[in-house]
Amino acid sequence: MNGVRNTFLVAQREATERARSRVYLASTALTLVIVAGLIAVMVWTEGGTEHYRVGLAGETPTGLVAAITASATAADSEVTFETFADAGAVTAAVSDKVVQAGVVDGDTLIVRRAGESPLESILAGAVRQVRLLQALAEAGIDPETLAADLEVTITATEPPSSSEDEAVAMAAVVLLFLVITTYGQWVLLGVLDEKSSRVVEQIVSSVSVRALLAGKVIGIGLLGIGQLVLLLAGGLGAGILLDAFTIPSSTLPTAAWSLVWFILGFAFYAVLYAAAASLVSRSEDAQAAAMPVALVSVAAYLGTFGLMASSEPDSMVARLVSLLPPVAPIAYPARIAAGAVPWWELGLGLAVTAAAVVVVVRLAARIYAGALLSQGSRIGLRRAWRAAGELSAR
Amino acid sequence: MLELTGLVKRYGAVVALDGAGLVARPGRILGFLGPNGAGKTTAMRAVFGLVALDAGTIRWQGRQLDPAMRIRFGYMPEQRGLYPKMRVANQIAWLARLRGLSRAAAHRAARATLENLGLGDRAGDRVEALSHGNQQRAQLAASLVHDPVLLVLDEPFSGLDPMGVDTMAEVVRNRAAGGATVLFSSHQLDLVEDLCDDVAIIDRGRVVLAGSLEEVRTRAPHRRLEIAFGDRSVRWAPPGGTLVRERDGSRIYLVPAGSDPIALLAAASAAGKVSGFGFAPPRLSEVFREAVAP
Structure with missing residues (x-):
């Protein structure tokens, strides 16, 4: 044709x-x-898995390192730890950018600027969790039982959208x-x-x-x-x-x-x-x-x-x-x-x-x-x- | 042989073609003449199916025209142009392929046609890089590359310099000599008279006069009488003649076709000494003016 x-x-x-x-x-x-x-x-900008270095000083409560690692993994990040002699050394390491943040005595966070890094909320969450577990233990409540009591079932009508x-x-x-x-x-x-x-x-x-x-x-x-x-x-x-x-x-x-x-x-x-x-x-x-x-x-x-x-x-x-x-x-x-x-x-x-x-x-x-x-x-x-x-x- | 019969085309209230018809024969050159707006372009476009006719038939070799026949025709539209960025030889070869040539044949034909028109050394240039005159040659090559059996040229001489006119005239003659049927429109009547075997004059959508150049001229109701007297003061006028032009003591009259030249010369000689005398059918331009007179 x-x-x-x-x-x-x-x-x-x-x-x-x-x-x-x-x-x-x-x-x-x-x-x-x-x-x-x-x-x-x-x-x-996204850089896939984010990598953080955290400085520790003073008395680090048992379970804190594990809690930080767990919540970091949930946030698609990785954390390595470094131990310092005292609060002053950690503070210096944070300002010198040797580490991104520090935890002193398991209750004080040291960051460069407040509210800027996702690491801050990862650490804060982990610290609160460890202290909550401590408080529960002191009050004689078994955390396992409490977790079971607090469980919520979530049913989705659609697959999650990413x-x-x-x-x-x-x-x-x-x-x-x-x-x-x-x-x-x-x-x-x-x-x-x-x-x-x-x-x-x-x-x-x-x-x-x-x-x-x-x-x-x-x-x-x-x-x-x-x-x-x-x-x-x-x-x-x-x-x-x-x-x-x-x-x-x-x-x-x-x-x-x-x-x-x-x-x-x-x-x-x-x-x-x-x-x-x-x-x-x-x-x-x-x-x-x-x-x-x-x-x-x-x-x-x-x-x-x-x-x-x-x-x-x-x-x-x-x-x-x-x-x-x-x-x-x-x-x-x-x-x-x-x-x-x-x-x-x-x-x-x-x-x-x-x-x-x-x-x-x-x-x-x-x-x-x-x-x-x-x-x-x-x-x-x-x-x-x-x-x-x-x-x-x- | 191309036959147009009873072509009618209306654009709203405007009648472009009003029963126009003509016949173009192989090996002959037909000059298609008419004032602006008479319907020349519309009739030529109709040959290529670019106009939906309201009535009329177009036949080639006695058969109703169909698209398969058309690709063997060559057309140079009044609106001329080529792709400015495309290289000359590629473009001519592409147009040849659109008319059914194989790739290899198209490229060979493009080379040969360009060579023929003196454009061989510019074949690899972009069209926009060519001079005006060379663009017109390339344009002509586009119409000729597939060795058309019918060549339809709409105002081919407009805008050409004298050398361009010569090239074009030579191409037209060669094609006709090679057996092609050639049809072209023009306003340059002297050129048409030189070049054409046949003419058709169209006015307001109708062909008012058609035939061989010779027939058209001899069939005219007038003859052209040219006379000069040795003594410029002699005032003699042929009976029934109208003065067309006077120059350098020589006067040109149109006289009735039945006039006897011998008798006219005798009458003029009786009035004074005749130094120049001519009696011939009218020129094409005179025939044309008469045919399309308002």
Whole structure:
């Protein structure tokens, strides 16, 4: 079929010409650097297991070291101990940063600045616990019995959500929005390029408008997927190599679903950008023509971000809003990352969005066909709609 | 052979084509003439399916036109352009592939066409780096690269310098000599007269005059009488003639086609000594003005 061959040729030209361009290479490199930088910052600030040194002086009650170690482990930290001659030596060690904190006689904490380090609450908790046990023992109460009496049963309706999953969700929202918008803009500029250089009439004299539009969107979309895969692989690879964070279990499904939703979201927005670009002939007018599309995508982005950040990312409102086709491609990967999305809901979202893509492609292709050969600064939507018979007739 | 029959195209209240028709034959060059807005571009676009006709048929070799035939046609639109950032040879080869050539054949054809048009040494340059004249050659290469059986050129001579005009005219002649059917529109009537075998004149969406250049000129209701007297003060005018132009003592009249040149010369000689005399069918520009007169 000629249409398929021509679509392929158009897509191939888009992909190879652009992939060779300095702008693309530079933007890919820059994005990779940013992703790597973000991971490095994460590694640096979170640093996985925190390591503390604690100075001890005076009389250290039995059980205190064990209690400190236990609550440190619970807080994903490790503590090593060093014994000093007296309170003065510990204080000096803390100010000289030999140790991060000191405990004197099991009841006095020495820290550099109060209330700044998580170590302070680890130590304070351990000290209180040891003294409470002492007090209980002095009062003749068996701590074991008391613990049994105080036991509370907690039943959760949902699996615990971790902050790591939320971070993955946020990353998915940002990444998808960025990639969809960036490549949508490329389609905008690509269509405009053909109009302003006036090469388009030469092309559509031998290629159908549909093949030209499809080829352009597919070619640029493939570049987008390439970059997305590169970024995901680069990000995950760097994370694994640096071994600084354990990859949250939600990452791989989120990454896979992100690709699926990128395809739908890109198709949805790219053809709209193409239609907008076909309405104008000069780059000065292009951003104005694309404004409605850009606004919708930004609204979808902010909306999703809001939903994800809200206390109820699984509320009915959130579930309904994420079904909207402009929102779904950004919202679903985030929801998948943040927690389980029921299969039926995911299927419904995919179906609704795919159906919307079909409708939007038809509408946008009609406007594109109607406006493509028009000259002049700007053609109205209505005129483009009516003129659409011209090119799609072939 | 390309046949357009009864083409009708309306844009709202504006009638762009109102039953226009023409025939372009292989091995011949057809000049498509008409004032601005007469429907030339619309008719040419219709050949490439860029206009949805309200009525009319377009046939190639006697068969209804279909997209498979179109890829063997070459078109130079009025709105010309190429991708500015793409390299010349790559771009021409890409356009050739869109018209069905294999990758290797397309690259060979692109090289050969550029070589032919004197652009061989610029094949690796970006289009935007070419001079205006060379961009126009590249544009022409884009229309010719797949060795089209029909060449449709919309105002190919507009904006060309005299050397560009010569190159273009030579290309057009060579293609026709090679058996291709060539159709082009132009406002430069003297050029059309030099180049064309056939002409079709369109006015307000209708073809008002068509045929070989010779036919069109001889079929005109007038003849062109040019006369000069040794004594410039002699005032003689041919019966039924209208003065078209007077220069350096030589006067040009349009006289009825049935006039007898021998009788006219005798009458003029009786009025004074004739130093110059010419009697011929009208020039294409005169035929054109008459055909599209308001």
